[in-house]
Amino acid sequence: MDKGLALRNVTISKGGVPLLSVNHEIAPGEVLTVMGPSGVGKSTLLAFITGTLAPEFAASGEVWLDGHNITHAAPHQRRVGILFQDDLLFPHLSVGANLAFGLQPGGNAAARTTKIEKALDEVGLNGFSDRDPATLSGGQKARVALMRMLLSEPCGLLLDEPFSRLDAALRAQVREMVFDRAKARQLPVLMVTHDADDAQAAGGEIITLGD
Numbered sequence: 001m002d003k004g005l006a007l008r009n010v011t012i013s014k015g016g017v018p019l020l021s022v023n024h025e026i027a028p029g030e031v032l033t034v035m036g037p038s039g040v041g042k043s044t045l046l047a048f049i050t051g052t053l054a055p056e057f058a059a060s061g062e063v064w065l066d067g068h069n070i071t072h073a074a075p076h077q078r079r080v081g082i083l084f085q086d087d088l089l090f091p092h093l094s095v096g097a098n099l100a101f102g103l104q105p106g107g108n109a110a111a112r113t114t115k116i117e118k119a120l121d122e123v124g125l126n127g128f129s130d131r132d133p134a135t136l137s138g139g140q141k142a143r144v145a146l147m148r149m150l151l152s153e154p155c156g157l158l159l160d161e162p163f164s165r166l167d168a169a170l171r172a173q174v175r176e177m178v179f180d181r182a183k184a185r186q187l188p189v190l191m192v193t194h195d196a197d198d199a200q201a202a203g204g205e206i207i208t209l210g211d
């Protein structure tokens with residue numbers, strides 16, 4: 001597979017004790033859901049993909065993203081976007097300034113503004129650029145956090161329990177928006193969740209670590 005995200009014979013151990021092994025490919029626009037009990041290594045697997053594995057762990061195998069072997073790339077060189085359950089916006093900055101953090105530095109100011117406005121438009125937040133994040137609803141904050149991450153133009157998306165702080169109705173709405181936007185960009189998505197509804201909504205393959 002050229003595009004997408006591939007975990008090739010990935011094994012991770014701690015103190016010589018095997019923790020997990022995964023051999024899986026996620027095609028562009030597809031979602032792989034990773035489930036499993038607490039402590040089984042779900043967040044550790046994400047850390048391996050982002051290049052931020054703690055030194056206590058030893059890993060083998062390869063990570064390929066968008067046709068590149070990124071196993072040994074520096075974290076900032078990996079074009080991996082990640083959303084966590086607590087994706088806080090900078091409270092002292094406007095919505096637009098928060099989004100600007102997603103953009104690559106430099107470039108023409110007018111072009112940057114256009115990208116930010118387009119991003120807001122894409123998630124139904126037209127005209128929100130000057131708003132203070134404290135005045136946004138939970139769902140609106142989640143949409144800004146999503147677009148801030150997507151503005152960095154990732155080639156793959158990792159979700160670490162990103163919906164778990166939202167109530168049921170909002171959760172379904174934000175989840176749908178995340179999957180829709182990822183699909184529109186043909187991004188491979190790896191989602192870690194404890195929630196069966198999240199897994200079902202993702203509509204893709206589900207693997208359970210620790211089985």
Ligand SMILES: Nc1ncnc2c1ncn2[C@@H]1O[C@H](COP(=O)(O)OP(=O)(O)OP(=O)(O)O)[C@@H](O)[C@H]1O
Nearest residue numbers: 014019036037038039040041042043044045054056
């Ligand atoms: N920085 C670290 N140093 C040493 N051990 C760690 C570190 N981070 C996690 N661990 C241990 O590694 C194992 C896997 O942890 P991990 O956080 O990946 O599990 P998880 O499946 O994501 O759990 P949860 O569902 O509770 O988030 C656990 O035994 C944990 O205690």
